[in-house]
Amino acid sequence: MEQKALFEYVLRMADDSLILGQRLGEWCGHGPILEEDIALTNISLDLIGQSISLFDLAAALQGEGKTHDDLAFLRFENQYKNVLLVEQPNGDFAMTILRQFFFDAFRKPFYEALCKSPITQLAAIAEKSLKETRYHLKHTSEWVIRMGDGTEESHARAQAAIDHLWRYTHELFYEDAIDAELQASAQVPSLKAIETSWLETVKAVFAEATLEIPANNWKFDGGRQGRHSEHMGYLLAELQYMQRAYPNMQW
């Protein structure tokens, strides 16, 4: 039973990384400046690389002889378990950076805690990914401050991105029976402490950036059950196109 919960848990992590990596990849050739074009696609590459390690582990736990490509490319929309935040469209540069900042500020303390997991393969992926995530968080934090404390225009765009994305951030800390089962046997960390750490980072960076946490407290979720926003189908159509058009193709 625990094996099944662990498969689902790892799949959720893998999907978060893959879908956000896919979104960032859409910036390739469209960045506001060349350096940022390269930065966003580098972060994308790290995330997709992390998802490969996670899909390999998920496939091994599933025990049906599937590969990471099968899991990444050949599921239906309701079988993807990523949070809604990562599938939201890129919008303008502020929207992309704020989405990434919220995610990085979550992933850093999450990976730090997961490094202590007794599941050695999962701890190893966390240890590897943490080094990359620290770099991402530094990059996005600096951009949030630069935009928030920048011009009237950049401040307004950064605040608009926060006001729009805030409703999706709560789902990063969503927990259900899968988490409860694995937490009961101390296999994975509780997300309560991660949320506290996340909020501290967000508040500290927003204070520097003269940006504000929105007053309204709408909360959207459903991603962990495979209920996605309307954007997901379009994203998957592009992500899966080659495998659907040319089954089993390889580069």
Add this chain to the structure above:
Amino acid sequence: MVSPELIRTYLQEVGDPEIPVLTIIDLGVVQQIYDAEGEWVIELTPTYSGCPAMQQIEADVLTKLQEKGINNARIQHVLSPAWTTDWISEEGRHKLRLYGIAPPVNEPDKSILFAEAPVVPCPKCQSPETKMISLFGSTACKAHYQCLSCKEPFDYFKCLK
């Protein structure tokens, strides 16, 4: 007689696909080499999770060993302990400099925002007067710098700990 030491010698002939002057031994991605019931296991660790050179390196390792008459080898990925730029050899650092890439220097803690960029001497004219153009460069492992003395742009192999 095939031994882990001999295999390691052979692997000194395998170059990094993106930085061909470095061997994969210089880079520090080859971990343990051992005999597992008649099969040679070569442990490789990625520099970055998504490094596209890793697949090429794996293929190159197996091809090289086959050239040397070792057909019973396989690659084993290891993620922990995670690769760090400290594992790049002195020889490797020297080769990087000659190739025009500045080797990693100790950098401030990544949790410090807007920390002073590290002093990275220009690999062409050795001037310490350089500036960082971007944290992210031509590959995942590099940042983009420019020399303020000779004006040349150059790649910096960024510190990963």
